Amino acid sequence: MDDVLIVITLLLVAASATAAVAVRDPVRQALVLSLLGLTLAALFTVLQAPDVALSQLAVGTALTPLLLTLAVRKVHRRPHTRDDGRGGETTGSTESAGAIESAAAKERGE
Amino acid sequence: MSRRLRMWVLALGLAGLAALLGAACFELPDFGGDQHPYGDRAVRAALSHHTANVVSSVNFDLRALDTLGEESILFGAVLGTVVLLRQTRDERHVEPAPARVSPPVRRYALYALPVTLVVGLYVVAHGQLSPGGGFQGGVVAATALHLLYIAVDYRALRRIRPVGRYEVADAAGEAAFVVLGAAAMLGGSAFLANSLLPYGEFNTLASGGTVPLLNAAIGMEVASAVVVLLARFLDQAVEIEESPKPPSTPTSRE
Secondary structure, three states: HHHHHHHHHHHHHHHHHHHHHHHHHHHHHHHHHHHHHHHHHHHHHHHHHHHHHHHHHHHHHHHHHHHHHHHHHHHHHHHHHOOOOOOOOOOHHHHHOOOOOOOHHOOOOO | OOOHHHHHHHHHHHHHHHHHHHHHHHHOOOOOOOOOOHHHHHHHHHHHHOOOOOHHHHHHHHOHHHHHHHEEEEEEHHHHHHHHOOOOOOOOOOOOOOOOOOOOOOOOOHHHHHHHHHHHHHHHOOOOOOOOOOHHHHHHHHHHHHHHHOOOOOHHHOOOOOOOHHHHHHHHHHHHHHHHHHHHHHHOOOOOOOOHHHOOOOOOOOOOOOHHHHHHHHHHHHHHHHHHHHHHHHHHHEEEEEEOOOOOOOOOOO
16 A cells, blocks of 8 residues: 555656656746645655655745746846837747846846 | 767766666665664654654754754855845836735635644744654745735735844844854753753653754744745845836947
8 A cells, every 4th residue: 555655656756747847938837846846745745754745845835936936027027128029928948048148148238 | 078079978977877876776775674773773862862753853953963054055045145136226126016816815815824824833833743843834934924925915015024124033043053052062062962951751842952942943044034035036026127228328339
């Protein structure tokens, strides 16, 4: 019974971790990261480490996604102060990283 | 360095890592075995100091110095965030507009806030008895306050959260840990040794010697650190905005 639970939670962790990498939009990624934190907390509980599970729940499920979404909001707020036609519709994280870089380059006056 | 060469270096590193990890895995004890030499000793040491939660005993008694290091990392990280995310000269402060919150969200968040806060404080207070402790409970209590941002708006959150005081509490929690450690030295023992207070009756709130005090110091430090951290991020996301560039000072190098 224990082994079945461990295998199930391990599979859930693997699935949500893969999803966190596969999803490219940073906001969705934060949500999937929250789900990953939840599955990890379940895994730690099943492995009889409730202290670690509590930390994982507090930091991985609540705090980190919150900080990420706040950072994304800050980055998306930037373009509409300038009229460079980027309305914040970012489809990929590499693309948005490039956008941030070019915005930063503009900032420095290059 | 060409791309090809870099790939070779990467492949070499990965192969080495895989070989070492593979070799290490074959030497590991079997999963779920009943031989736990470190666990047995930790449990014995925790019981001899009347600490019911062995993990707290490891964190705040047996390896309290490691916890001091971890706490200092968090302290330093928050300090760095405060410095990096301050309002710079070319940014301006925008008063956030009151936001409309849908009634079910408001109701849920306002009910959840006191419950979450009490759960966080409970977890901190019972760190020496049950799973959890200053770190876990501190994060829960700190995030609980931010339900007010979800329930009402940013100005309401700002009113119950004077960041300056939380910064002081953050530093005080960090200092309290060091002072408690030094007090053990003054008492004629090693730094952070659990020798100051009587161990008390097993499985009561006042048991475990200095473990509950160090645990409370961590709780205060972590809760304040998370509040300050989120305050800086929220300020950036909600209040601080780039000033429109004045046209009189061209910065272009072209």
